Amino acid sequence: MSEKIRKGTVLSALMWASGEFRAAGIESFRLDAELLLSCVLGLSRVQLYINYDRPMNEDEKERFLSLVRRRQKREPVAYILNRREFMSLNFYVDRNVLIPRPETECMVEWIIGNGGIQGESRILDVGTGSGCIAVSLLRNTPANEIFASDIDEKALGVSERNFGLLCQDKRYMLIHSSLFENISAGEFDIIVSNPPYIKRNSLRSLMPEITEFEPRIALDGGENGDAIINRLIEGAYDNLRNGGLLIFEHGDDFVLNEELIKGRYDLLYRGKDYSGRDRFIVLRKNRQ
Numbered sequence: 001m002s003e004k005i006r007k008g009t010v011l012s013a014l015m016w017a018s019g020e021f022r023a024a025g026i027e028s029f030r031l032d033a034e035l036l037l038s039c040v041l042g043l044s045r046v047q048l049y050i051n052y053d054r055p056m057n058e059d060e061k062e063r064f065l066s067l068v069r070r071r072q073k074r075e076p077v078a079y080i081l082n083r084r085e086f087m088s089l090n091f092y093v094d095r096n097v098l099i100p101r102p103e104t105e106c107m108v109e110w111i112i113g114n115g116g117i118q119g120e121s122r123i124l125d126v127g128t129g130s131g132c133i134a135v136s137l138l139r140n141t142p143a144n145e146i147f148a149s150d151i152d153e154k155a156l157g158v159s160e161r162n163f164g165l166l167c168q169d170k171r172y173m174l175i176h177s178s179l180f181e182n183i184s185a186g187e188f189d190i191i192v193s194n195p196p197y198i199k200r201n202s203l204r205s206l207m208p209e210i211t212e213f214e215p216r217i218a219l220d221g222g223e224n225g226d227a228i229i230n231r232l233i234e235g236a237y238d239n240l241r242n243g244g245l246l247i248f249e250h251g252d253d254f255v256l257n258e259e260l261i262k263g264r265y266d267l268l269y270r271g272k273d274y275s276g277r278d279r280f281i282v283l284r285k286n287r288q
């Protein structure tokens with residue numbers, strides 16, 4: 001064990017871990033050190049500040065050291081702590097699911113404010129992963145029930161855990177399916193998705209936190225990044241009621257294929273993320 005942490009107080013442990021993270025090229029070095037130490041000591045970050053002189057016992061030092069070693073290898077803090085906040089809810093996450101991103105909150109907030117969701121609305125979340133979108137919609141709208149699908153059974157296991165933790169009073173139906181293959185639940189009012197949309201060639205250039213730890217199936221959007229999105233647009237048509245909404249997140253240079261939507265959908269809205277970049281699209285199925 002490092003000498004600095006062996007002798008350490010809360011403050012010296014934080015300074016040591018911050019230095020290790022900085023040397024490993026981690027930008028959020030201080031924040032990450034605080035989050036990991038907060039977890040080990042069962043204190044909030046504010047409580048850490050008022051306990052700087054508190055000595056750490058051997059068990060605390062050992063546990064902190066092992067978390068620091070994991071983070072040094074660029075494992076994301078969310079996987080180390082098995083927790084990520086999304087829409088002010090605490091989600092369980094592990095390496096079977098994408099870590100929920102703040103930009104996805106922008107899409108969820110739009111749906112909550114503008115999706116017209118009622119108690120009996122029929123909603124499907126395609127590629128639910130941790131379940132962050134579906135759970136947030138159940139928690140923040142009058143919807144009584146939601147359908148959530150994923151191609152990956154392990155991801156569905158994680159979403160089931162989050163539904164169980166966060167949505168005990170509402171109904172949810174989990175479906176193991178590639179896009180709409182096993183979806184036979186009839187027509188939906190809303191289909192929402194944050195599909196994989198990273199261009200295959202760009203995957204390698206992403207941060208190690210993403211490339212080495214997050215599931216490739218949650219990221220890889222094919223050669224142009226739009227392979228799954230285009231199949232989603234095609235397949236959603238037969239699964240939406242007339243006037244129903246398809247809402248999906250997309251990458252930075254996504255170009256909507258006009259041929260795919262012509263005569264079938266109207267482009268209702270282009271949504272931005274917190275950085276002001278185009279990030280999601282709302283299509284309305286044509287009323288016939």
Ligand SMILES: C[S@@+](CC[C@H](N)C(=O)[O-])C[C@H]1O[C@@H](n2cnc3c(N)ncnc32)[C@H](O)[C@@H]1O
Pocket residue numbers: 097098099100101104126127128129130131132133149150151152155177178179194195196197217218219228
């Ligand atoms: C970008 S992640 C989004 C996860 C979660 N909805 C979120 O917003 O954090 C994409 C998800 O789609 C799933 N997925 C990938 N290909 C799929 C397919 N063909 N059909 C259904 N789900 C798919 C992945 O397993 C992954 O859970």
